[in-house]
Amino acid sequence: MILEKVIDRVVIQSEYKDFVDKYIDQILTEFKGKIHSIYMCGSIPKGAARPFESDADFTVLCVNPNDIDYERLSVIKDRLLEEYPVVTKIDTIICSIDDVLSKPSEWGFWVKIICVCMYGQDIGEKVPSIIISPAFILDLNTETKNEVDHRRRLLSNANDHTMKTRLIKGYSKRLIRALYSLVLEDTGVWEDDMFKMKNAILNYCEIDSALVNYLYACYLDSNHVLVEEFLRIADEVYSYFEKALNTMAASKTSFD
Template sequence: MEHRGLDTYGYFEREGSLGQVRGDFVPVVAAARERIGEAYGRRLHSAYLYGSLPRGTARPGRSDLDLLLALHQEPADEDRDTAEVLAHGLDEDFPVIDGVGILLYGKDTLLSERERHDLGWFLACLCTPLLGADLAEHLPRYRPDSLLARETNGDLAVLLPRMRARIGAAATPEEYRKLCRGFSRHLVRTGFTLVMPQWGGWTSDLVESAEIFGQYYPERAAQMRAAASAALDPVEDPAVLRGYVEDLGPWLADEYTARHGTKTPRPPL
């Protein structure tokens, strides 16, 4: 029987581990652990690694370092400034990575009922503990159902205007490349979670995600495969981004709402 990222009871198995981090990336992960502890001290509850590094699929010089930090209190401006300095320093000191992303939340937010099927699920199923006590111990187990689909990616319609604004403000090839990588990833993951309950499993592999989506929407399969390719090898062509917000994105948002409903609104940042 195909595994599909679930245990024998149909619950998500936590993906990734520190043991899967490939040799080239071990020094940067060790440095991240040390620097996070030094930078946040007692303010830090726990830290997590996610993405291609703990899955063992990272590519030297091409993959970014993704971190989730849980603080005892809600993050203040000082904490965000610290994260920015931390990310810049790691990116500068370790050419093996191409960028650093740090998500910063208070532990009460991560454990809240509102975030139970979004950030909570993300931490419990897709994040690898790096420092501190694991908050996943306080979270439930998860299945690939419509509620999870709605609460993870059921806000694409809300995000599209922001995407359009960011594309309109971009001017340099590097800005277009960065937006291409981020938007492509988001669309592929949204396309996958659209069909996740039908498929009955989980994958974080973007190419596989696009192929699974294409089984259910063959008329959009080529677009999603192209988005997966652009997520892995971003392009600097603004026409690709315009296609996302003028065609694929709006269609996907409408289909998602029709199938799973809309994500529970969050207060404005």
């Protein structure tokens, strides 16, 4: 089964059109000649953004990511956030064309399936079709352990309440995405709607539903979540995920 693109057409609400156009224009002006293409994912290009609640997610492709100065990028972000308060946050990922083409199950998946091209030539069209299989799911999760460990360390050392709530929300989302990857062969599609992800996990995974519902609740509202309790449950969820991934790897090996 071939994995299809999450966003098949761009539908940007009127509240965000000027913001998106201005962000792209300023990135291209600031880094003239260094940008190959610009992509978006999430609620804004889907036309499902909520003013004063939704953030903006961009991915910028270039030949050499070192050409992009993050301090200059931050100035653009801060300026636009002040001008367009309907946007809560701007995230920008920088990656190389080579990464997308040489890592089809990582950056290739991100650009081809998750993102939609807003400017330039869509390099995702050069990424081979992605076949849903145990091999793909295993490749997709190559960096999951490192990412989870990193998020755990950040949360364990966080002192600021605002930072704690943001980290818990992001950590919850990352674990839900990891669990969802386990059921791709059952669903046949990549969801970016967390509610649909949660329901698919409950339908197809044997994990304790209370753990999944807890993560989803933390994703929705992490304001009053106790860090120690969250970390304990996050560890339990990741332990389940790791065992399921190892079982998948062992099964794949037996069939190779």
